[in-house]
Amino acid sequence: xxxxxxxxxxxxxxxxxxxxxxxxxxxxxxxxxxxxxxxxxxxxxxxxxxxxxxxxxxxxxxxxxxxxxxxxxxxxxxxxxxxxxxxxxxxxxxxxxxxxxxxxxxxxxxxxxx
Amino acid sequence: xxxxxxxxxxxxxxxxxxxxxxxxxxxxxxxxxxxxxxxxxxxxxxxxxxxxxxxxxxxxxxxxxxxxxxxxxxxxxxxxxxxxxxxxxxxxxxxxxxxxxxxxxxxxxxxxxxx
Numbered sequence: 001x002x003x004x005x006x007x008x009x010x011x012x013x014x015x016x017x018x019x020x021x022x023x024x025x026x027x028x029x030x031x032x033x034x035x036x037x038x039x040x041x042x043x044x045x046x047x048x049x050x051x052x053x054x055x056x057x058x059x060x061x062x063x064x065x066x067x068x069x070x071x072x073x074x075x076x077x078x079x080x081x082x083x084x085x086x087x088x089x090x091x092x093x094x095x096x097x098x099x100x101x102x103x104x105x106x107x108x109x110x111x112x113x114x
Numbered sequence: 115x116x117x118x119x120x121x122x123x124x125x126x127x128x129x130x131x132x133x134x135x136x137x138x139x140x141x142x143x144x145x146x147x148x149x150x151x152x153x154x155x156x157x158x159x160x161x162x163x164x165x166x167x168x169x170x171x172x173x174x175x176x177x178x179x180x181x182x183x184x185x186x187x188x189x190x191x192x193x194x195x196x197x198x199x200x201x202x203x204x205x206x207x208x209x210x211x212x213x214x215x216x217x218x219x220x221x222x223x224x225x226x227x228x229x
Contacts, residue, residue, distance in 0.1 A: 001173070006156075034216070043204065043220040043221060043222050043223060044157065049217070101147065101172060102147075102218065103159070104149075104157040104158070105156055106154060106155055106156040107156050
């Protein structure tokens with residue numbers, strides 16, 4: 001089955017700095033890679049995703065890059081703000097018909113210091 | 115729309131007791147999922163369903179059973195609870211499709227403690 005590793009487990013940055021979270025996956029069949037943000041005590045929510053036919057995707061201060069050859073993808077947050085403080089999860093999904101199940105990384109706790 | 119709802123929000127069980135967690139969605143999603151979240155381990159898939167009347171095992175299915183009798187509901191059962199099942203349980207649903215998007219919508223979670 002798929003295995004997703006996520007680094008770092010904790011990340012502390014100053015407000016305004018950039019933050020980068022990296023994930024690697026094992027199953028070459030995976031072709032959908034979402035990122036979820038989970039605030040303390042809340043449910044995970046999708047913030048951005050990327051599919052295997054795209055190398056990079058950007059949405060305002062958030063960007064995701066994918067390297068299928070190396071089997072890794074990264075989340076980039078620029079101009080961080082205190083409200084970006086949360087746990088971020090990467091995930092991978094083979095998107096095969098009949099088996100649409102995400103495998104999540106173990107999460108990165110991002111702390112943005114004001 | 116209420117989105118994805120879960121019942122109950124909190125529960126304390128004694129070892130050996132049974133219970134059922136209910137997940138409901140009003141978005142007409144085909145796929146539904148049950149995850150457990152433990153500190154430092156992310157979200158792990160327990161069981162999932164790709165449509166009414168179908169279920170499949172995920173990464174950590176032992177000790178759990180599920181049923182999807184109606185499209186909008188997905189039930190997670192614990193027949194004989196164990197302390198190792200102490201966790202936060204999240205239900206999610208999605209409408210899979212390459213072009214329609216594959217976002218999973220999560221419920222608010224159920225915090226279960228087994229003593």
